[in-house]
Amino acid sequence: MNEKRSSFSGNIGFILAAAGSAVGLGNLWRFPYLAAQYGGGIFLFVYLVLLFTFGFSLLILEIAIGRKTKVSSINAYGKLNKKFGWMGILSLLIPVLILPYYSVIGGWVIKYMTVFLTGQGKAAADSNYFGGFIGQTASPLFMFFLFVTLTTVVVGFGVEKGVERVSKFMMPVLILLTIGIAIFVATIPGAGEGIKYYLLPDFSKFSFKTLCAAMGQLFYSLSIAMGIMVAYGSYVKDDIDMNKSVTNIEIFDTLVAVLSGMMIVPAVYIFSGEEGLATGGAGLMFKTLPKVFDAMPMGNFIGGAFFVLVFLAALTSSISLMEAVVSMFMDKFKLTRIKAVLVIYVIVLALGVPSALGYGIWSHITVLGMDFLTFFDYISNSVMMPILAIGTCLLAGWFMNLKDIEDEITKNGEEFKRCGIFRVMIKYIAPVFLVIILVFYTLAQFGFISY
């Protein structure tokens, strides 16, 4: 681990690294489909409110814990208070569960990338194309395998820096392209209704599910509630202005997500109407965007470029997920880097197979009524991450001196503008709120209550 505890070069280095991990499929694939499903504008509204209160507090807390303890999450919680050592294990398990299904979707991106680059965009615009693809056996498995192997090779050879450099350069291009596509969608007749649906909150559509979904998405998108940002914090130099960096990461991450929704949600409205919003599910981006590209001049080229950029964003995120798991395995089980990488490669391949086959030959098998991919997404985002977040808040707010964390944040005399919000959030609102969400959501999942 010691060789790894290098540090980021200054504010910008840290912001870019954290943004590279944060911006990924969560923003481009997950955010739009949840927004479509959970009421559009109201989802966006709830998300933004949570982001600036809750998301901010938790993100800065995790980074501060990392910088203070200078160890990764597997040991950090226990170092602050022995009673909280179990959270280290949980923080190891979460990325281990996320990485496999993340890679399945990464595989879908590779598939669409090749489809567009080989000029078959027209075929992909067919409504049955996506279902046909994920319903197969060999093809989704192979694409998944390819994505995991690529991630593993990059992590194994320690060439993340190279990939990160490329993707940092590509990120602005991705944003510009997303803006361009969103503008194009806005010009298609009938887009107005969809844009209204996405941007204007309709408070009658608010439900408990909206809140839960927005919360899970917040964790996912900011890569918090899984210990990763603790590890990042441990690489942060002492003279970094955390408050400013965290604000930048938040804004950047959210910008990409909101833009992605702007490109996808109105398009769903145009091509599949109201019922398309509710039924789109995890495949939304893959079903809708090909239709947009098909309606565009140079659709194959633009679609190809777009999926290449999505692929890069997904890859930088999966690399940092795997990197986190690798360093925890090395710490915990005293493995060499190569051994840790190989063990994780095998685990990810094994755990990903059900998710890759869950829409085809294994579609008859469900867990708690969900297909495998949805189940892994649910168990990590809606159960384990809230538990870790509750634990983190209790630890920081009640089982140590929260002032120590605040001092860590303002170590260099920085102004901590949202200190009041931070304190109230961490001590009271966040833990209470999270417990309520967790309990209700679980009861509903098992059919004890309906909401």
Ligand code: TRP
């Ligand atoms: N935030 C990433 C995304 O939006 C996904 C993710 C969740 C992640 N946890 C992570 C990435 C940890 C890297 C490390 O796609």
